[in-house]
Amino acid sequence: MTVTLADVAARARVSPATVSRVLNGNYPVAASTRERVLRAVDDLDYVLNGPASSLAAATSDLVGILVNDIADPFFGIMAGAAQTQIGGPGDGSGRAGGEKLAVICNTGGSPERELTYLTLLQRQRAAAVVLTGGAVENPAHQAAMSAKLAKLADAGTRIVFCGRPPLPEGDALVAALTFDNRGGGRRLAEHLVSLGHRRIGYVAGPPERTTTRHRLEGHREALRAAGLDASPAGSDGDRSSDDQERLTVHGPYDRRSGYEATLELLRRAPDVTAIVAANDTVALGACAAVRDQGMRIPQDISVAGFDDLPFSVDAVPALTTVRLPLFEAGARAGRLAMGKENPPPGGIATIAAELMIRGSTAAPRG
Numbered sequence: 001m002t003v004t005l006a007d008v009a010a011r012a013r014v015s016p017a018t019v020s021r022v023l024n025g026n027y028p029v030a031a032s033t034r035e036r037v038l039r040a041v042d043d044l045d046y047v048l049n050g051p052a053s054s055l056a057a058a059t060s061d062l063v064g065i066l067v068n069d070i071a072d073p074f075f076g077i078m079a080g081a082a083q084t085q086i087g088g089p090g091d092g093s094g095r096a097g098g099e100k101l102a103v104i105c106n107t108g109g110s111p112e113r114e115l116t117y118l119t120l121l122q123r124q125r126a127a128a129v130v131l132t133g134g135a136v137e138n139p140a141h142q143a144a145m146s147a148k149l150a151k152l153a154d155a156g157t158r159i160v161f162c163g164r165p166p167l168p169e170g171d172a173l174v175a176a177l178t179f180d181n182r183g184g185g186r187r188l189a190e191h192l193v194s195l196g197h198r199r200i201g202y203v204a205g206p207p208e209r210t211t212t213r214h215r216l217e218g219h220r221e222a223l224r225a226a227g228l229d230a231s232p233a234g235s236d237g238d239r240s241s242d243d244q245e246r247l248t249v250h251g252p253y254d255r256r257s258g259y260e261a262t263l264e265l266l267r268r269a270p271d272v273t274a275i276v277a278a279n280d281t282v283a284l285g286a287c288a289a290v291r292d293q294g295m296r297i298p299q300d301i302s303v304a305g306f307d308d309l310p311f312s313v314d315a316v317p318a319l320t321t322v323r324l325p326l327f328e329a330g331a332r333a334g335r336l337a338m339g340k341e342n343p344p345p346g347g348i349a350t351i352a353a354e355l356m357i358r359g360s361t362a363a364p365r366g
Contacts, residue, residue: 011040078330085334128337134211162333184322184353185218201265258285273364280305298362317359
């Protein structure tokens with residue numbers, strides 16, 4: 001059933017004219033009244049011009065691309081690649097040829113902002129939505145996301161996840177392109193173990209993010225396989241697991257976090273011989289902290305990252321990392337969003353991660 005302006009007015013206990021003024025923004029309205037109206041709009045999922053059922057069922061030329069941080073190359077590369085498939089190229093004549101207008105929505109990592117953008121895209125009857133990067137592992141947020149995406153899909157919006165696992169519930173997706181973060185984390189740790197490292201620090205991302213959990217799980221799988229974190233809980237050797245917790249510091253996916261977390265790791269465990277960073281940006285901060293402590297990379301301590309961002313090969317020494325095909329994944333997500341490519345079997349495709357061994361890792365001294 002289509003929600004009308006009158007429904008919103010009744011929910012907010014104001015007149016339809018007041019609702020119109022709030023939504024059009026062309027007349028001063030008291031802040032408390034405005035908040036009440038906007039809350040009613042959100043609660044009812046009111047779509048502008050909703051009374052015209054034929055219009056509400058149609059989609060616009062708008063495609064939303066949600067990113068955590070457009071300044072982070074991880075997201076910028078995927079968003080830019082998706083836009084190449086969404087916004088063109090046309091036939092070179094300057095005329096529209098089926099292209100859509102791609103709009104980048106920067107959530108800042110906020111779950112609330114993510115839902116807000118989806119609501120705004122719903123009101124604009126977006127043709128498609130591409131959500132990039134890891135998701136927040138919070139049951140309430142996941143339920144809200146499932147409900148919101150289902151409503152978008154019912155209205156004809158195509159929904160694609162890029163570098164993001166599907167939600168536990170909900171079948172509204174066209175496709176989910178997931179990165180093999182576990183496999184990449186495992187192969188990176190296996191590389192360090194094969195060099196002889198036994199005390200490996202880990203600078204992890206925010207604990208509530210799927211990307212953080214999957215990469216850390218892969219890392220610890222390799223350590224367990226090597227007998228470095230093998231003791232089950234409750235056994236006499238459960239100190240091994242405690243030690244791995246001590247060798248792990250969580251923080252944001254940024255350079256400052258890498259710097260500060262590495263100093264904390266070196267304080268906790270001065271005997272670490274290698275540090276794995278949550279991503280390449282964090283790894284740059286880790287490298288700076290190591291150097292500021294008077295140590296050399298990799299002679300005194302090895303450092304590794306994840307993602308293989310463009311600058312990683314230009315670091316000194318070049319950064320050992322795990323390559324994710326960000327541009328290829330973003331372009332594929334754009335094609336799926338535009339209906340240019342058939343979804344993968346079952347709607348889910350896992351994209352392989354490749355270990356890139358460079359000069360920042362070597363065998364430990366002594």
